[in-house]
Amino acid sequence: MFEIEKKGLAVTCEVCPHHLFLCQDDLDRIGSKRGQVRPTLGTKEDQQALWDNLDVIDCFATDHAPHTAQEKISEKPPPGFPGLETMLPLLLNGVHEGRLTMEDIIDRLYRNPKRIFAIPDQRNTYVEVDLDDEWIIPEAMPFSKSKWTPFAGIKVRGSVHRVVLRGEVAYVEGKVLVNPGFGQNIRDIQHKTKVAPTHHHIPLTSSQISTDAICKPLPLLDGLLSPNYEKPNIHADRVIDLYEEDRNESFTHLLQLTSHKSSVHFSLDSDTREHSKGKIMASIFYEVSTRTSCSFAAAMERLGGRVIYMDGSTSSVKKGETLEDSIAVMAGYADVVVLRHSEPGAVA
Secondary structure, eight states: OHHHTTTTOOOOEEOOOHHOOGGGHHHHOOOOTTTOOSSSOOOOHHHHHHTTGGGGOOOEEEEOOOOOOOHTTSSOHHHHHHHTTTTHHHHHHHHHTTTHHHHHHHIIIIIIIHHTTTTOOOTTOOEEEEEEEEEOOOOOOOOOOOOOOTTOEEEEEEEEEEEHHHHEEETTTEEEEEETOOOOOOOOOOOOOOOOOOOBBBBBTTOOOOOHHHHSOOHHHHHHHHHOOOOOOOOOGGEEEETSSSSSSTTTTEEEEEETEEEEEEOOHHHHHHTTTTTTTEEEEEEEOOOHHHHHHHHHHHHTTTEEEEETTTTTTGGGHHHHHHHHHHHHSSSSSEESSSTTTTOO
């Protein structure tokens, strides 16, 4: 690797946990057949050389090969170890032992792979770990079909606490909460939004919210910055009047607000998530109401959308614009507008 890099060739280097944490000395415990892996386990010196040269290693890779215990003791055992469920705990234990830092792990499991493979951003996707959880790796990890692990019996400190995938809690405290097939090809996660100005004219008198209106494409920044941009008229079916009934039946499948309980109930079915993903909600509160503001914001973010804010201190009303002008501009930025004002009918 040193010589290749000196020549300026675009090459990368990865290492698997079993080469960092196991060596030939472990074959007596693992067994010669089950211990078959390619590349083969090295000597203690080989293992130490990897640790001494972490700076040239770009990625940590599981090389996950979930061959069953029965397959591994066959006459011609297939090479490979299961490693998907044990990699991160082993690396976190390396942090506890002072051999790694959290930045080492983040670089080699996230930043470098993302750069090398041009992996697109994955919004609302992250892993939470418990650095203090001490446990002994069992004979078999719960999810891999292999039903064995070469790391059995090793005491580690650190575990995966929660995995959030596209805003959905996929795993928490040892339990998988999503159905098979929930994963997506990350190459398909390319957000391409076509922008066009809105020319519809509907007077701002109705507070009805239809599911169709919530899902309509609306102009975003590309349209607003265009030299031909036309200021949109307010799209009334995208404005929520908080002085109307507590429950707007056409909106309850997205967010149900029960004001006397000060609570928000979410119904996050898959269709709703798909329609709401990437949408923008404008939160305009001229009257202080922390719980209501937060409930709408939390609902939008749980649905995969984003929130932009405006209040009395940031409104252009202070410069002489009318409230209607401010609402019209925000309606151009957003797919849905939530307005709370101390004066009923202030924008009617």
